[in-house]
Amino acid sequence: MPALLKLINTTPQLPEDADAVVIGGGIVGVFAAYYLARRGLKVALVEKGRIGAEQSSRNWGWCRQQNRDARELPMATKSLDLWERFAAESGEDTGFRRGGLLYLSNSEEELAGWARWRDFARTVGVTTHMLDSAQATERGRATGKPWKGGVFSPTDGTADPASAAPVVARAILKLGGTVHQSCAARGIETESGRLSGVVTEHGTIRTKTAVLAGGAWASSFCRQLGIRFPQASVRSSILAVSPGAVGLPDALHTAAVSVTRRADGGYTLAISGRGRVDPTPQQLRFSPQFLPMFVKRWRSLAPGGLEGFRSGHETLARWRLDAPTPMERMRILDPAVDKATIRLTHSRALAVLPPLKNTSIAAAWAGYIDSTPDGVPGIGEIAAVPGLILAAGFSGHGFGIGPGAGHLVADIVTGNEPIVDPRPYHPDRFRKSAWGQVADF
Ligand SMILES: Cc1cc2nc3c(=O)[nH]c(=O)nc-3n(C[C@H](O)[C@H](O)[C@H](O)COP(=O)(O)OP(=O)(O)OC[C@H]3O[C@@H](n4cnc5c(N)ncnc54)[C@H](O)[C@@H]3O)c2cc1C
Numbered sequence: 001m002p003a004l005l006k007l008i009n010t011t012p013q014l015p016e017d018a019d020a021v022v023i024g025g026g027i028v029g030v031f032a033a034y035y036l037a038r039r040g041l042k043v044a045l046v047e048k049g050r051i052g053a054e055q056s057s058r059n060w061g062w063c064r065q066q067n068r069d070a071r072e073l074p075m076a077t078k079s080l081d082l083w084e085r086f087a088a089e090s091g092e093d094t095g096f097r098r099g100g101l102l103y104l105s106n107s108e109e110e111l112a113g114w115a116r117w118r119d120f121a122r123t124v125g126v127t128t129h130m131l132d133s134a135q136a137t138e139r140g141r142a143t144g145k146p147w148k149g150g151v152f153s154p155t156d157g158t159a160d161p162a163s164a165a166p167v168v169a170r171a172i173l174k175l176g177g178t179v180h181q182s183c184a185a186r187g188i189e190t191e192s193g194r195l196s197g198v199v200t201e202h203g204t205i206r207t208k209t210a211v212l213a214g215g216a217w218a219s220s221f222c223r224q225l226g227i228r229f230p231q232a233s234v235r236s237s238i239l240a241v242s243p244g245a246v247g248l249p250d251a252l253h254t255a256a257v258s259v260t261r262r263a264d265g266g267y268t269l270a271i272s273g274r275g276r277v278d279p280t281p282q283q284l285r286f287s288p289q290f291l292p293m294f295v296k297r298w299r300s301l302a303p304g305g306l307e308g309f310r311s312g313h314e315t316l317a318r319w320r321l322d323a324p325t326p327m328e329r330m331r332i333l334d335p336a337v338d339k340a341t342i343r344l345t346h347s348r349a350l351a352v353l354p355p356l357k358n359t360s361i362a363a364a365w366a367g368y369i370d371s372t373p374d375g376v377p378g379i380g381e382i383a384a385v386p387g388l389i390l391a392a393g394f395s396g397h398g399f400g401i402g403p404g405a406g407h408l409v410a411d412i413v414t415g416n417e418p419i420v421d422p423r424p425y426h427p428d429r430f431r432k433s434a435w436g437q438v439a440d441f
Pocket of ligand 1: 024028029047053056059060062063213215216217218221236327331332368369391392393396397398400
């Protein structure tokens with residue numbers, strides 16, 4: 001069974017024109033469209049499959065500041081407030097709760113790393129508590145084991161991946177925006193070098209502004225326009241178990257396994273940093289730029305198979321605007337689950353958290369994490385095409401910072417004071433090497 005997803009009805013009729021068109025209905029695209037609509041812009045969001053059906057419903061649901069790279073931390077902090085404000089403003093429930101995140105460890109090295117991050121976080125006003133052995137063992141009592149130490153980040157939380165993007169899309173509709181599912185954007189039109197329209201499979205929308213929030217498809221889309229956006233996909237496989245386990249923390253990370261309480265009372269189980277790299281021509285093309293990332297993170301990556309070719313999201317082929325594209329052939333990127341990882345995750349979870357023995361496997365799925373060479377997203381206007389704003393490459397951290405990223409996109413489009421300093425995210429940096437720039441976590 002694939003990842004659970006709330007299905008919503010959207011707008012059948014495509015508008016002829018819009019102030020802004022958002023391409024991609026993941027968490028980043030829906031929040032960008034939401035904040036644009038709140039500012040009174042006429043917004044159309046086009047999604048080739050279903051709202052939230054790719055990475056944004058396939059993740060753990062963690063909305064964390066804990067262990068964030070310094071470049072992403074301000075956006076993470078703002079996003080936690082925005083998750084809360086969204087519920088109050090829209091009356092929609094994303095499942096967001098500030099329940100805190102718990103990290104437990106028996107490794108002195110890991111604990112020292114967390115303590116260093118705590119010291120840095122203090123300097124920017126973020127609260128996180130290191131736990132000594134007694135405190136960690138008490139907080140981790142559901143494991144029935146002693147722990148050397150841990151961290152508890154009380155202001156962090158989780159939201160519900162199955163419903164978050166769909167309910168934000170519903171909020172866009174309430175504000176008068178339009179949302180179009182099964183509607184791939186095939187490309188753009190320009191006039192005098194500036195964006196003048198978005199060409200979709202159902203017709204062209206005239207607009208001066210488009211936001212490319214296409215997740216793992218963004219690099220292929222950019223390639224059609226002659227824009228080099230280095231992106232690589234890592235396949236991550238996780239599972240959900242039924243309700244039935246009692247006394248577990250809402251969100252727990254250990255080196256062996258991580259667990260997160262789901263909205264239905266079940267749990268998502270995963271092993272952190274265990275991804276498969278499925279080689280594709282796009283990956284080979286960008287491999288020199290990803291070398292610093294592979295050197296730093298090789299322990300958490302393993303070679304995959306031919307899955308990337310089947311999926312078609314990293315195609316090098318040029319496509320026409322008047323014929324079906326790979327995006328219409330693959331409405332929802334649903335890569336094959338790595339069964340060995342699922343078995344290992346489940347057995348580790350039962351060993352670490354015995355109450356999970358009262359549950360059964362409800363679903364297992366994989367998702368392609370779209371990474372950039374430095375592990376920080378690309379957000380900003382593309383210099384070669386004025387009017388085209390990139391918001392992709394969230395590198396496995398984008399769900400929690402979706403609201404902040406969407407807000408920043410709206411700030412860029414409307415010329416408002418940016419919610420955070422946009423410079424660390426600007427896509428121009430991809431022209432330079434990522435040596436020494438790869439995010440720590
Ligand atoms: C297993 C796993 C666990 C994760 N855990 C976490 C976590 O706990 N916390 C966290 O913060 N992040 C997590 N992430 C990362 C997070 O899910 C992503 O960073 C985030 O969802 C990215 O959102 P997005 O909107 O950029 O992309 P997506 O959700 O992938 O959405 C992109 C959308 O664009 C659409 N699209 C693409 N091209 C076109 C086109 N041309 N026309 C129309 N539509 C198009 C796609 O169909 C897709 O729906 C995890 C990811 C995975 C896979």
